Amino acid sequence: MNLNGAEHPLPTLLRTEVHVMPRPVVVGLDGSPESFTAANWAAREARRRALPLSLVHASLRQTGDLPVPDGEDTxxxxxxxxLRDAEKELRDRYxxxxxxxxxxxTAAATALLERAEGARMLVLGSRGLSGLAGFLLGSVGQQVLARTTCPVVMVRANERSATERAGDExxxxxxxxxEAPGPLLDFAFAAASARGAALRAVHVRKLPSSDYGYGLAAGPVGALDGDLEGQVSRELDNALDP
Structure with missing residues (x-):
């Protein structure tokens, strides 16, 4: 009751809405063609997953960086x-x-590792060499791959990475x-689902020695429950079943 004898109106219930920003796709740019290809791949992936995109460039020069004229202003x-060129291209496309x-x-590896802590994935360009060296070349890539906790995608600068075709797996x-790694399978299934693509799981098993004819069950290969390929196939199905 108030002083005049009238009842107080019921209080109005206010609902506070909390909006949590989704974790972004972070891509490192160093001015190389590989990094711009990575930025385009990252933009497509961010759009596909309805995630924001963050372009990061570390301005502290290190040994092995692309050559630019000396001088802090330059x-x-x-x-x-x-950053401006990459942003303009991506905004025009997406x-x-x-x-x-x-x-x-700061140093590139430090900057990328810090931003990877809050990222859905980190995307880097890869030098166009063949074999493993094409993915691990460069101290920045090695440091990031060894220490980051989020998925890292290395994008080759070639014709295939520039476009995606129907039927790609x-x-x-x-x-x-x-001991199938759950986070790896989570990422692979999410990537396939986002693309509407098939997921192909591959496992390679060393064959039993042909000298002795013994397999995984400490007995002749023929004594296994089915052939060796069948047993391994069932193990693969069990690993993927969850």
Whole structure:
């Protein structure tokens, strides 16, 4: 009751809505053709998964960086140009994509590892060499791959990475079927689902020695429950079943 004898009106219930920003796809840019190819791949992936995209360039020069003219002003201008050119290209291609750019005055590996902590994935360009060296070349890539906790995607700068064709598969390699890595399978299934693509799981098993004819069950291969290929296939099915 108030002083005049009238009842107080019931309080109005206010609902507070909390909006949690989705974790972004982060891509590292260094001005190389490989990094711009990686940025385009990352933009497609971010749009496909309805995630924001973050372009990051570390402006602290290190041994092995792309050569640019000396001078702090010139280096800063070069860094801003890298981000500006990439941003313009991606906004023209994907105008609806939430996109931010960041120039970080620190070493590239440090900057990428810090931003990877809150990222859905980290995307880097890969030098176009054949074999394993094509993915691990460069100290930045090695440091990031060894220490980051989020998925890291290495994108080749070639014709196939520039476009995706109908019928393309997502391939996941499983080494130990009894300890199949959950995060790896989660990522592979999500990537395939986002593309509407098939997921191909691959496992390679060393064959028993032909000298003795003994297999995995400490007995003749023929004594196994079915052939060796059948047993391994069942193990693979069990690993994928969850």
């Amino acid at each position: 280096v800063g201008h070069w860094a801003r140009r890298i 105008p609806e994509l939430p996109l931010t750019t960041e120039q970080v005055p 997502v391939v996941v390699a499983l080494q130990h079927l009894t």
